Amino acid sequence: MELSYYVYFLTIFVLTITLTLNFLFFRHPKSPSPTNLPPGKSGFPVIGETFQYLASGWRGHPESFIYDRIRNYSSYIFRTNLMLEQTVVFCGAPAHKFIFSNENKLVQSWWPSSVDKIFPSSNQTSSMEEAIKMRKMLPNFFKPEALQRYIGMMDIIARRHFDSDWGKNDYIVVFPLSKKFTFWIACRIFLSVDDPKEVERLLERFNLVAEGLLSLPVDLPGTPFRRAINASEMIRGELIGIIKKRKIDLTEGNASPVQDILSHMLLTADDDGKFMTETDIADKILGLLVGGHDTASSACAFIVKYLAELPEVYHGVYNEQMEIEKSKAPDELLNWNDIQKMKYSWNVACEVLRLAPPLQGAFRSVLVDFMYEGFSIPKGWKIYWSAHSTHKNPEYFSDPYKFDPSRFEGSGPAPYTFVPFGGGPRMCPGKEYARLEILVFMHNLVKKYKWEMLIPDEKIIVNPMPVPEKGLPVRLFPIN
Template identity: 60%
Template sequence: MDLFYGSLLSFFVILVSLGLHFLFYKKNTTGLQPPGGKGWPFLGETHEFLSTGWNGQPEKFVFDRMARYSSNIFKTSLLGYNTAVFCGPAGNKFLFANEYKLVRMWVPDYVNKLFPSKSSAADEAIKMRKSFPMFLKPEALQRYISVMDDVTGKHFTTSWENQEVVAVYPLIKRFAFLIASKLFISVEDPNHIAKFAAPFADLVSGIFSIPIDFPGTQFHKAVKGANHIRNELIKIIKQRKIDLEDGKASPKQDILSHMLATNGDGEDAMTDSDIANKLIALLLGGHDTIASTCASIVRYLAELPDIYEGVYKEQMEVAKSKGPGELLNWEDIHKMKYSWSVASEVLRLSPPFQGTFREVLTDFTFSGFFFPKGWKIYWSTNGVHKNAEYFPEPLKFDPSRYEGAGPAPYTYVPFGGGARMCPGKEFSRLEILVFMHHIVKRFKWEKTIPDEKIIVDPMPVPAKGLPVRLYPHNT
């Protein structure tokens, strides 16, 4: 959820609706504001903020200003709002510790058009977190491993094997959506899942477009896509209610059943539409971020043969310990230490989201600077991830960074931190490791486009889908 909203907010182009969203603030007279500039009137620095990602260098916006102002905090204007950008571990620690006290998650008003709700997005996020614990406990996560392993194995058999060249990114998106559908709503029929493909593509595309709901616009297509998905999910929800009453479904079988079983009464009760909206957000966040990360892993392993060999050796030791048809389990995951260090380094260099927005709830002072109520704060992962002060030779791929105590606190934040730590962190870890296990035990590969551009909009995505030539192992 956090990843979905963080990605959604970080890179939304707001040009036409600035007049609706732009707020004017009185000049602060009680304290020193961070150094920085606001850019163009009304437009601010939004275009430069976005364009550095489109050019594959999302960190450039942050580091250019850190160098210019000699500060880990600077002010700017993004999405039509006065914004302070936090780029260092001290700022991360402060924000994570003061979630829901001095700051809280912020989303622009247009989100309500896509996901209409009687509560604010921040309040909805809190409710979502309260729904998750049961499904993120170690015993629940252990049950997911065999499901993930089974789905992943079938996906590779049907979509990768006997292929000379594949486009990695589209295949991984399909794989991640299969797992999310299976575990969140117990849907695994490929024909049923296919009904969601085009509407989800329209929704994702329109989320990052100008919010004009007029026929022919991307945003209009996104609204239609969201409505279509919502209606399909409501059908599933209604049938699930019947199945729960008849004892054909278990209250613990997936997140949907849990939402229905724990739904309140009266004013606190979620409508079918409310539940569908939450499922849309989960399905989006549960497959786009995984797809981006796994595609980045495939890209780095193609470019770094020594790293690939280390992962291959570890995963083959796990594979050889399994009997015919035996699925992966919790103990196997714990043996994949080097593989997770590799994945962690991928998450440092190519985080699926570049940062998220917060809103200042009350005036406060931090690091000698004053932040008025209503300002927005954007905290940047790249401000620490690619900073030589915290990671020597920051652009070098080095899995050994995660040995021992690992990175210093608040310098490695691909999943956020504090009260807003991504609740799906461990779920993501399992899915990523199961994917790595299957791909390396089956194939080596090479990129067919050596210098393929990586576009960050809002997540790192290969411009041409990352086509690779597969070389199956003989064993």
């Protein structure tokens, strides 16, 4: 992925001017300065250290923003200014435990206000409030017992995907294809959309949304943020068309009330007995589709990368998957028992998620003043917890940059050190869903191909998800 630093510096300049004018002419009443704050600095006026934070990911070393400051301040807790907010960064397993254990007590989930422009709620509520509603609705779909019925469907899509998108050439670019695979599954399970052409057309617009989601919030023509807003509006219109047709199909008995999340949303009332509007459902499906494929697509791409670089790991995965394949009848689909046998493959996937976590970290808003490690954490400030503060920390993972799936054998890593899906009440409800599609991908990948990377040691950049800088081109060698 080519990144123009000229464009980013120009964006920073425009953002600084815009926000400074806003700050000068529309400033809010100043709150008293708290005492005994964690060490740190606020960086540039208004924008703080947001550029340094984003640039560390563009350079391929997102953890450097965290570890440079831990080293400079001799503290695992430090303050900064990110996304235009006074922010305290919490690092390390004890900090993770504290944040996850105090969800909705001392802190609550928070997103930059720019996210609400991309995902505007038809109810005029914040993205945080909408996410709370969604978390109440999703568990029944993402429980292991509910997901079991989707394994065969995932296997069918994987077979079609590898035949149609990998089997045409001996040279492919992995990352866009891994996104297509996971998005195809999300469209099928959430919306019962299964036409590859329709999936691909939707994916082009969803990619624009994902790229702009945590970009600099500069709402000017041509910026990633403006492209994301435009794309989300177009997708929302298409989703409303799908919803209208589903309502008719449900009325006429041509669709099942339990066939996917869309049917469930149309037929489920809230605590007050009210049903969601078409626009409200479109808003929520939009968010689900973005979140439902990005995490797993990143993991799938980097599994390809690490298996190419580490032949002994590839052979371990291959041997495990071929034992499962040999136990199956011709054309028999994968099932829940097969998934449970993929222990080494999942250890490999977890090590990929440790080294290249799709979720770099997350923000929380402070609900009340509190003290932590002797420092004052003021109400209204934001907290950012970082996966890299434990994933690449030798205190928790010896030789942290070495790829070692054995870390996940037995009881695995210590609690709160491996957090690719968050933790506590805010643990990603789609964790098991992601595990299934990643393992189904690995099974179909290694039984069909060996491959070699065409760009050795291709850099991983973060923008805001980890991606291979050039998309991970590989040469395929089909296995009979």
